[in-house]
Amino acid sequence: MSGWHGWFTIEHREAHSQARTGRLATPHGTVETPVFMPVGTQAAVKTLSPHELRAVGAQIILSNTYHLYLRPGSAVVAAAGGLHRFMAWEGPILTDSGGFQVFSLASLREVTADGVRFRSHLDGSEHLFTPELSMAVQRDLGADIIMCFDECLAFPAPYDAVAASVERTTRWARRCHRAWREEGRPDRQALFGIVQGGVYADLRRRSAEALVELDLPGYAVGGLSVGEPAGLTVAVLEAVVPLLPADRPRYLMGVGTPDLILEAVWRGIDMMDCVLPTRMARHGTVFTSEGRLTVRNAAFARDFRPLDPACDCYACRHFTRAYIRHLLKVNETLGMRLTTIHNLRYLHRFMERLRQAVRADRLPEFRAAFYAGEGAALGFRPPEPATLPGA
Amino acid sequence: MSGWHGWFTIEHREAHSQARTGRLATPHGTVETPVFMPVGTQAAVKTLSPHELRAVGAQIILSNTYHLYLRPGSAVVAAAGGLHRFMAWEGPILTDSGGFQVFSLASLREVTADGVRFRSHLDGSEHLFTPELSMAVQRDLGADIIMCFDECLAFPAPYDAVAASVERTTRWARRCHRAWREEGRPDRQALFGIVQGGVYADLRRRSAEALVELDLPGYAVGGLSVGEPAGLTVAVLEAVVPLLPADRPRYLMGVGTPDLILEAVWRGIDMMDCVLPTRMARHGTVFTSEGRLTVRNAAFARDFRPLDPACDCYACRHFTRAYIRHLLKVNETLGMRLTTIHNLRYLHRFMERLRQAVRADRLPEFRAAFYAGEGAALGFRPPEPATLPGA
Numbered sequence: 001m002s003g004w005h006g007w008f009t010i011e012h013r014e015a016h017s018q019a020r021t022g023r024l025a026t027p028h029g030t031v032e033t034p035v036f037m038p039v040g041t042q043a044a045v046k047t048l049s050p051h052e053l054r055a056v057g058a059q060i061i062l063s064n065t066y067h068l069y070l071r072p073g074s075a076v077v078a079a080a081g082g083l084h085r086f087m088a089w090e091g092p093i094l095t096d097s098g099g100f101q102v103f104s105l106a107s108l109r110e111v112t113a114d115g116v117r118f119r120s121h122l123d124g125s126e127h128l129f130t131p132e133l134s135m136a137v138q139r140d141l142g143a144d145i146i147m148c149f150d151e152c153l154a155f156p157a158p159y160d161a162v163a164a165s166v167e168r169t170t171r172w173a174r175r176c177h178r179a180w181r182e183e184g185r186p187d188r189q190a191l192f193g194i195v196q197g198g199v200y201a202d203l204r205r206r207s208a209e210a211l212v213e214l215d216l217p218g219y220a221v222g223g224l225s226v227g228e229p230a231g232l233t234v235a236v237l238e239a240v241v242p243l244l245p246a247d248r249p250r251y252l253m254g255v256g257t258p259d260l261i262l263e264a265v266w267r268g269i270d271m272m273d274c275v276l277p278t279r280m281a282r283h284g285t286v287f288t289s290e291g292r293l294t295v296r297n298a299a300f301a302r303d304f305r306p307l308d309p310a311c312d313c314y315a316c317r318h319f320t321r322a323y324i325r326h327l328l329k330v331n332e333t334l335g336m337r338l339t340t341i342h343n344l345r346y347l348h349r350f351m352e353r354l355r356q357a358v359r360a361d362r363l364p365e366f367r368a369a370f371y372a373g374e375g376a377a378l379g380f381r382p383p384e385p386a387t388l389p390g391a
Numbered sequence: 392m393s394g395w396h397g398w399f400t401i402e403h404r405e406a407h408s409q410a411r412t413g414r415l416a417t418p419h420g421t422v423e424t425p426v427f428m429p430v431g432t433q434a435a436v437k438t439l440s441p442h443e444l445r446a447v448g449a450q451i452i453l454s455n456t457y458h459l460y461l462r463p464g465s466a467v468v469a470a471a472g473g474l475h476r477f478m479a480w481e482g483p484i485l486t487d488s489g490g491f492q493v494f495s496l497a498s499l500r501e502v503t504a505d506g507v508r509f510r511s512h513l514d515g516s517e518h519l520f521t522p523e524l525s526m527a528v529q530r531d532l533g534a535d536i537i538m539c540f541d542e543c544l545a546f547p548a549p550y551d552a553v554a555a556s557v558e559r560t561t562r563w564a565r566r567c568h569r570a571w572r573e574e575g576r577p578d579r580q581a582l583f584g585i586v587q588g589g590v591y592a593d594l595r596r597r598s599a600e601a602l603v604e605l606d607l608p609g610y611a612v613g614g615l616s617v618g619e620p621a622g623l624t625v626a627v628l629e630a631v632v633p634l635l636p637a638d639r640p641r642y643l644m645g646v647g648t649p650d651l652i653l654e655a656v657w658r659g660i661d662m663m664d665c666v667l668p669t670r671m672a673r674h675g676t677v678f679t680s681e682g683r684l685t686v687r688n689a690a691f692a693r694d695f696r697p698l699d700p701a702c703d704c705y706a707c708r709h710f711t712r713a714y715i716r717h718l719l720k721v722n723e724t725l726g727m728r729l730t731t732i733h734n735l736r737y738l739h740r741f742m743e744r745l746r747q748a749v750r751a752d753r754l755p756e757f758r759a760a761f762y763a764g765e766g767a768a769l770g771f772r773p774p775e776p777a778t779l780p781g782a
Contacts, residue, residue, distance in 0.1 A: 042717075042718075042721045043714070043717065043718075044718060044723045044725050046723060046724070047725065048725065049705075049728070050709075051709075067721075071717065071720060071721050072692065072716075072720070076692060076693055076713060076717075079693050079695070080693075080695055080711065080714070081695075086711075086713070086714055086717075087714060088709045088710055088714070301463060301467060302467055302470050304470070304471055304472075314440075318441075318442075319479055320471065320477075322463070322467060322471060322477070323434070323471070323477055323478060323479070325463075326434065326462065326463040327433075327434075327435060329462060329463070330433045330458075330462050332433055332434075332437060333437070333438050333724040333727070334438065334439065336724070337440070337724075
């Protein structure tokens with residue numbers, strides 16, 4: 001779509017890596033990249049209000065088509081005036097295609113040429129998801145960025161299965177592209193293709209080349225962060241990113257730990273999402289500048305310091321480890337809210353520092369300092385180099 | 392305690408009732424009465440942050456000694472610098488004595504001359520609560536207002552059982568008074584006595600007179616809102632309030648519906664607390680100017696109005712019934728937070744209107760309008776007159 005040329009502006013290319021900073025202009029405002037997107041599965045980032053999301057520095061959030069399709073239904077969201085108005089989040093939103101949940105959460109009935117017949121994980125009701133339905137639902141939800149309906153296999157998956165899945169994902173992407181252009185809102189919603197292909201270099205190439213032909217507003221790398229070692233994640237990025245058009249945003253799906261964010265940005269990724277930082281927080285584990293804290297531990301019962309003395313978030317400005325531990329132990333939801341606020345603030349500050357390092361051409365220094373200090377304290381090591389089969 | 396003369400200032404006495412407005416000067420700020428106190432059972436009003444509490448208009452909150460004694464333990468709270476600092480609530484706090492929960496929640500082992508031996512409702516561990524321990528725990532928690540350790544019987548209870556219970560509560564109050572003066576903080580913590588006596592006028596009189604002899608900073612009416620008809624609640628107030636010193640604050644424990652708040656204020660009550668508005672909210676029912684809404688109902692699935700178009704709370708300013716219903720249906724805790732904010736804001740605005748009516752000598756008009764309009768829509772009727780046995 002010619003309308004999408006120039007919607008993503010690259011501002012700086014880092015001198016020593018593939019990293020770049022940029023700006024994504026959406027109908028709901030501009031996003032500075034590289035960006036981390038918190039996940040609001042059911043039209044809410046668990047435990048948070050949209051104003052708290054804004055306060056932690058969130059620029060854009062992700063929401064899940066599969067979940068919203070089941071509850072409250074996309075017709076309700078459309079009647080509300082779209083997802084932004086429904087959930088009172090005025091910033092940009094990205095919706096996924098539903099594919100990942102259909103293949104992982106639902107009871108799968110049948111993958112046909114047309115789409116996927118499945119049973120809801122909630123009540124067992126039967127549904128048929130097709131590329132066209134995913135596009136229609138995402139059109140009704142009204143996100144700024146929407147995703148092609150894809151198939152995401154578990155790791156490891158045999159070559160032949162991945163090859164067949166890439167074929168299917170490619171055919172579905174073409175149907176999504178058509179539906180988006182003919183019945184969608186190609187003027188207001190940016191459609192991203194999703195490169196699949198597992199850890200097989202030639203299948204990744206086949207997938208990427210077919211999607212690039214469609215000249216989409218953006219490209220995602222899918223099928224990663226599904227259990228493979230970090231070295232393979234990185235190797236796939238090194239194989240795929242050079243195949244994607246440099247002037248389109250690149251989105252790595254499902255990555256949200258500081259180490260992999262850093263490695264992905266180094267390799268030219270602009271956008272990431274993950275439920276991990278918020279899920280970890282609800283289970284009582286937080287990232288801090290001094291390492292990981294499992295706040296529920298007895299060690300913190302009388303620790304009257306903030307979660308992270310170096311943090312400026314609402315939780316760290318007002319509450320102690322001892323109080324947050326108490327809240328988590330007695331199941332007061334404020335506890336999960338405070339750890340969620342903290343972890344998201346931590347990650348958004350990390351992204352700010354990362355963007356600064358890119359702009360200053362100091363990503364190697366940032367990376368070395370990270371693995372020598374804060375990253376090591378958090379338990380992160382540089383990924384072990386790995387080679388892709390078929391590379 | 393002579394230090395407590397004048398800590399409560401009556402500003403206006405309503406011309407047609409026993410109602411009055413006043414100001415309670417505590418070490419953590421001044422409270423305008425009549426006042427409703429939200430309940431923060433475990434050092435948090437469920438789902439809310441202290442800043443949200445402030446925003447709904449909360450002036451003073453209640454917290455439960457029994458719960459805090461078990462978790463995190465009063466020594467932890469004391470080490471934090473007291474409950475205010477522990478939970479980051481800078482306003483006044485009242486703690487109850489633990490008596491109500493010991494008799495209702497715990498497995499009761501034995502009531503002795505010394506106190507009550509019970510097993511924790513959490514882990515079955517055995518504890519002995521005495522008046523002196525209740526005072527020591529409440530001293531460590533550091534609330535602005537603390538309560539005498541009392542026995543609260545269920546309704547109905549036979550005369551002899553209530554008589555024995557009043558004797559016990561009176562003896563315990565004397566011991567609390569002594570412990571407070573000798574080992575407590577009588578300079579910073581106001582001790583309230585609790586009038587018991589069930590629905591028996593002579594026992595209520597006996598209880599009140601014994602407590603008044605102690606010249607306490609304030610007096611509570613306990614043993615109500617335990618299942619008795621509203622007419623009896625009101626009749627007990629009419630029997631007890633005239634026996635209490637006019638210049639001390641009067642606190643009706645466990646009342647939190649607008650109708651009973653109004654009736655209690657009419658009869659000279661200055662303070663009230665109840666978990667009902669917050670518990671109702673978490674179950675999805677809210678008070679509005681147009682009646683009660685059970686927001687979970689399917690009727691609200693596409694209702695894009697605020698909970699109450701006449702309300703100025705955070706929930707009503709930003710979110711619709713449809714969205715809040717969705718959140719409640721999918722168990723997103725933001726839903727319970729929004730309904731809690733709304734119900735507390737509703738009640739605090741109700742208290743503001745009530746104080747205005749008292750100051751303007753218009754309480755009869757306010758009461759008539761309430762039962763003819765908003766109160767009727769909420770399902771409230773004036774209590775049926777009732778007579779106390781032995782009155």
